[in-house]
């Protein structure tokens with residue numbers, strides 16, 4: 198198989214972790230005989246510095262001409278005080294709009310060897326397998342009008358929360374399609390006791406559910422969902438929700454298994470290309486120190502080859518290699534904990550261990566048997 202991948206490292210540790218994902222994809226190419234062609238583009242603060250915009254047109258063109266996009270992270274204190282339209286995060290919002298990435302998928306899985314890094318007790322998180330599906334291009338982050346305004350002679354500000362029936366339908370249908378390949382349960386999260394947009398959301402979810410009789414639909418108010426994720430996360434399979442609720446709940450879910458640095462994500466559109474990125478930010482506090490955990494980016498590459506390229510056994514190989522390396526005790530600083538039998542490694546050493554597990558045929562076979 199031959200595929201073109203646009204790589205947008207972005208700022209801070211973005212470059213260090215995307216280097217890891219590219220190295221692992223090259224190992225997969227070598228091991229399974231595929232050719233991945235990587236082209237690099239700018240996004241975020243570094244693009245502001247060189248091109249005067251957080252998302253240059255040539256980056257948009259590169260992404261649209263590629264089969265998939267791999268992104269690192271954007272932002273940093275250097276750009277915190279510049280005018281809003283030049284902020285690195287605007288590059289992220291714009292690429293989502295340009296590629297029409299209407300849903301963000303974030304898995305949260307249990308890693309046996311990292312159980313002690315979770316803020317929750319082992320018996321609460323053991324075996325969790327949650328897929329959070331967040332609507333990404335609508336809702337209050339994009340609604341207009343959005344402005345500073347005045348009412349009754351008083352200063353105020355206005356944001357708009359709007360969803361069309363079509364926007365809700367496509368993301369809820371995606372959630373049901375995914376649930377039908379998993380544990381066949383969708384939890385639709387809303388605030389239907391207060392918000393009109395949530396009442397429409399609930400109505401549409403009920404309609405879509407009729408297309409998937411084998412999948413159970415449950416509605417949950419967002420405040421209760423925030424509590425249930427901590428209290429009993431094992432009850433969830435696929436969770437679907439609107440943009441702002443999903444932003445908050447998916448970060449909450451991501452810490453169940455320990456570090457932010459472990460979590461991948463995929464953002465999908467109706468026609469592709471899809472965008473894959475670790476969920477963490479640019480981590481300016483550890484930038485350039487070879488300390489970043491590259492696993493979130495590496496698992497994002499696994500999601501890419503599974504979802505966009507249909508390379509199931511290759512994606513399984515990456516995930517098994519990651520599990521194996523963790524089980525062998527290799528840890529970057531963020532997941533090292535206080536254990537005595539851990540082998541503390543740098544970003545580049547962690548990447549080398551994962552690559553080695555993929556390239557060593559015998560080891561890979563053993564690992565795959567062990568984790569399949």
Ligand code: NAD
Nearest residue numbers: 270271272273457458477478479480481482483489490531
């Ligand atoms: P962050 O995710 O960058 O960092 C939070 C904490 O987690 C830090 O202590 C950091 O060192 C640690 N961390 C994050 N990723 C790690 C990894 N892979 N390995 C080890 N440790 C890791 O969030 P923040 O500090 O709130 O934001 C920093 C910058 O990143 C800001 O400019 C913010 O706007 C931006 N940001 C970007 C994205 C994105 O690009 N998608 C997401 C969130 C934040």
